Amino acid sequence: MGVTVSLVFLYGLILLFLLRSKSLGYGSAFVAIMFGFHLATTGAAGPVTSVTAAIINAFGSL
Numbered sequence: 316m317g318v319t320v321s322l323v324f325l326y327g328l329i330l331l332f333l334l335r336s337k338s339l340g341y342g343s344a345f346v347a348i349m350f351g352f353h354l355a356t357t358g359a360a361g362p363v364t365s366v367t368a369a370i371i372n373a374f375g376s377l
Contacts, residue, residue: 323357326350 333343
């Protein structure tokens, strides 16, 4: 669990840097996929899923 959380922060920081520097490409797509993969294995997966479902339901009812 400790390694996974560290990887989530590492991939998140790399992705943030790539997005802010506007150097998007295959490398940043890989970082984004790995960030999501590692984020899904942490305790944040449940709340992220709940917030996403709430947003989808809110836009679906418009």
